[in-house]
Amino acid sequence: MSPENVASVLGPEQSTAEAEAEATAGGVWLRAFVRNRLAVTGLVVIVALLLLSFVGPLFYHTDQVHTRLGMETLAPGAGRPLGTDDVGYDELGRLMVGGQTMLEVAFGAAAVAVVLGVLWGATAGYFGGLLDALMMRIVDALLAIPAILLLLFLATVFRPSVLMLIIVVGVTAWLVPARLIRAEALSLRSREYVLAAKTMGVRSPTIIFRHIITNSLGTILVNATLQVADAILLVAALSFLGLGVAPPATNWGAMLSDGLNYTYSGFWWLTYPPGIAIVLTVLAFNVVGDGLRDAFGLDTRRG
Amino acid sequence: MRHSLRLGLAAAAVATATLVATACTSSGGGTGSPGSSATGKAVSGGTATYAEPPGTTPNYIFPMLTAAYYSVANIEQFQRLSFRSLYWIGNAQGQPVVDPSMSLAALPVYSKNDSVVTITLGNYKWSDGEPVTTRDVAFWINLLKANKTSFAAYIPGEFPDNLKSYKIVNAKTIVLTLNGSYNPTWFTYDQLSQITPLPTQAWDKTSASGKAGNYDETTSGAKAVFNFLTAQSKDIATYGTNPLWKTVDGPWTLASYQSGGYAKFEANPAYAGPTRPKLKYFVEQPFTSDTAELNVLRSGNSIDYGYLPTQESSQSGVLSSQGYTTSPWLGWGTTYFLMNFNNPQTGPLIGQAYLRQAMQSLIDQNSFLAGPLKGYGSTNYGPVPVKPSNPYSDSYEAKGPWPYSPSTAVKLLKSNGWTVNPNGASTCTSPGTGAGQCGKGIAAGTKLSFTLAYASGTEFVSQEMQALKSDFSQAGIQVNLSSEPFDSIISLLTPCTSSQSSCSWQMLNYGGGWTYGVDPYPTGDQLFETGSGSNSSNYSSPQANALIQATVHGTVGLTNYENYLAQQAPVLWMPQPDYQISEISNKLQGTSPQSPIESLTPENWYFTQ
């Protein structure tokens, strides 16, 4: 969770929902997005990394399950474009496997965060009053707890697996979308079509989904992409602190921090490939997020 | 503010002194092992800086402490520098045997069928001039009797429960009457060595301003004194200034201490032991991670006695050119991983010795030593370590009755009613309790498949387990690995019965074994006797019990016990990693041998020009 992500929920409670609703309808945002070259480049990078991680192993076969002690930390050479790591796994193959885990956790956590946050925020904002106050105090409380501290503690008790990482990262990340969508819901609930729906007797959940959430799609999308970026950095930090998935599974963060153990031995192929992969992915999601934000015409300090 | 400023200045002064002392050096060129004939002239004075192992720091100074503080960092590398134990383990050859010259007393004399012990103290003095007398020994015993559940090393039934009475004959002689016959070696090493005489004249009080008296002679008084001393020990801000902690009989007095584990000792001129310190100061520096320590090692010469993280062991050449010598430090302990005898499903399988022996035969210790441990370790096939050299290790156990031999494993399984399916799961095709049959409680068609949970976070453990899984599959033994956090693994170490949910684990590897610190004479009564507190595998063997009892109460040595356990493999023996790879500055001599129980004796160290 980046400071600006959270800070974006503060500030004047003015909503640009109208502009957003306009942009959403008719796919205007898509056309605006495509015109943004930087954002499109970011999208291309993301697709490339997805292909590398998930499709790559179909073409480039390496054994990522059995260690080969005796072939460890070999420099890049014939048959091993990125060398081998400290238990003999092929580094390029490792990069693909690591990418799968990394992207699965990042997308999964972002999905959990967005779904949970949107539902929570929309409900709180739509109903308002005491329910809103209670729900948002809980969000404030959870925001005040340093996520990494909780994650560290949980990881000493529970086995870190991909599912556990998704849940744990997602559960700490849903707070920002909750606040954002609540703000949207607060302003949208007094719109004419919402009031009309209420008088006609449309049930609340339907209103929430049909009007509130669909009209906040822009905010949600932007936040989702930024969540993915943050999740990747968080998983990398956790892996560095010693908590990540267990071998033979791996992720780029674990590869980077393992590689950093050998800083003095000069095994550059253990650190730069996963490190650059992380930077590229986070960068890409950030520019895509920025591009979406511009395309939806959202207040650049929010969403 | 002034206090901390003074500390800050002191720290800066130490740093400067160290810098100056190490600045005028002749460059590198490690000449063999440290402690060998000095390459330069010995100088007196100076400050030696020792890097504490990562994540462990000394934080408790009163020797009668609870289990939460019972650690090498607190005892062997902190308290014992100031407060000597009655008997000192670790001689000049680095063997885990009692060194009478470093002990406060001469070797104890056993009589009346080994049920009476006579201890005669030497001529040690407290730093306030008072001699160390038997009253000080009695002080410890009285405090212990009244507060035994608060002492980490207390085991119900053992000291002081096995002490019927004691009698002070004179200021130097005390006689202990025990509640039965005990093996003198066991009693001296595992019971008497726990005794740390305390300065009655300074510590036998119930308040800071009160006078010292004989409060310890009543139970309520002993409790009050213990509470007072414990409360003082909980005030770590005063460790460097509290007069209590300045009354020492060891070669070092704590001069200053900072929360976080930084300790600076200065030489005690009144020390009456065999070697007086030549250094002026000895400093212990804490580090959160071994990488942080390595960074400091590589970026300067502020550490005199540091260590190399195993995964960066290739750096020893670089450090050598910086003026350090690599010196592996072997600790007195055994390494193994556990199989649960009480697991409802796999317990009956584990109960069969031939199966355990087959599994032991599939553990390739030499390849683990060469690969994951990078050569820094020793083979280990039984409860008594082979290294460091010691008088207890028997050649049968040392060689190992079950070295790596997949054909032996297959043969053992086949001749006991199993059909071996390499790379699959072997099945029991001849059930029953007769000869050549699988054994009691094993139904026909039972597959050899186990779950092995191992602690994540240590590189060599996960490498060993991956290799082991692949080795075991040669005999059709399926191992399903599961990496868990260390804390969650060790939460399962408490002995359990088959009906408890905590007994559902099948195999457990926390990446260690047992360090013989409290029990330097490794009789295994805590580990392998039926029902004992640290018998985590729930092993129960009448024959083993009898052999263990014979070592604790009889006069036999460890041979029969160790060979039986090596042969029976109640736990799967693994190679023993070195305690650490020390990197010692070439200007610091006198550091050899490194203590088998990880003590520090900087009174033997000196700088050379």
Next chain:
Amino acid sequence: MIRFLRQRCSQAVVVLLLVSVIVFGLLHLLPGGPARAILGTHATPTNIAAFNQQNGLNSPVPVQYWHWLTGVLSGNLGFSYVQNESVSSLLAQRLPKTALLAGVSVLLAVLIAVPVGFFQAVRRHRAGDYVVTTVALVLYSTPAFWVGILLIDVLAVRLRVFPAEAPQGSFSALISDPQALVLPVLTITLVTVAGFSRYIRSSVLDELAQDYVRMARSKGASRRVILFGHVLRNAAGPVVTLLGLSLPFIVSGTLITEYVFNYPGIGLLAFDAATSQDYPVILGVVIVVGAATVVGSLLADITHAILDPRVRASAGIG
């Protein structure tokens, strides 16, 4: 204003209570318990029983919470399971050190980010903006620990310009060795300046698009007056907000840096406590950081309200 303050303060108390309940519950309701983790592999059942007894771990969880809460309200934050010090003593020693590290880093980051963000906004879509934005984005996307270790490798080990770790002593030892602060501060600054400057850039861009700017220009005010007189002042509000809300991230951000540089601050304390199941210290850190967050965001809101009249108008919602 008074009503606003009172409302926010009572909310803050509720939030803090919730924080303590959540974390306390989490720690105590998970399976196992800290005894074995604290006492280690050599602990006997006797040791474990004594530990649980001594630390009140055999009572029901709500009772334990009550004891803890009443303790906190009377100033006793408890005693560490592992470190032989009281929690308040540990916090009192470590907090100033992190405050120093975080304070200097954030100050430096703001000092750099404001002009840089300004520059990016004013030169939007020109070469200068692209270059600076790219550099900022790359820094923002790089894991902090990598930045730190690279700095150590190059500046401390190879070039020996700065020490490889922070001084271990008291606070005064820390400030008497400013060289050792350079690398940790640099690490945090590099990683946060990027985020800050992006935010300032957005904020300035928004201001530039506002009606009052167009009005001022149409009235003939010079560009400089507009920029520095109006835009900067209005863009300053969010910076304060940003700073206020950055507090919990300061702990997370400094945690990694403190770990890499062995810096004895509250982040490292939190790390050690969380990984060694030292419940009293974990709770202490959470309460302190929670309080700091709540106070920080409150102060940020107040300052923002003072600086920006539009906020005052819509303040009080939620």
